[in-house]
Amino acid sequence: MKVAVTSQGSDLASMVDPRFGRAKYFVVVDTETGEFASHDNSQNFNAAQGAGTQAGQTIVGLGAEALISGNIGPRAFTTLAAGNISVYTGATGSVKDAIEQYKLGQLTCADQANVEGHWT
Secondary structure: OEEEEOOOOOOOOOEEOOOOOOOOEEEEOOOOOOOEEEOOHHHHHHHOOOHHHHHHHHHHHHHHHEEEEEOOOHHHHHHHHOOOOOEEOOOEEEEHHHHHHHHHOOOOOOHHHHOOOOOO
């Protein structure tokens, strides 16, 4: 399964970015093989508005089936839900830690946004 994780850096040792739309990177991990690819999110990092929606479209386009982040806003959540992406919030630690938490069932699948829009 391909799982995208919001990240402050481009590898598995990087810390989870608590923001979704304005995360520095998305690290997409294949949970079966351990292979990963990082994707720069700089186009949304300083966006005046729409960062969550655009980032959601990026995640859908990357073929991820789930997203792990610290937080998610309402428009981003709607975009991800429309793309059939499961959203897991509250992740902390490194990207590798977040993937392990996901595999162990320690993260809860969100049924709605957990922050207001434009949260930074």
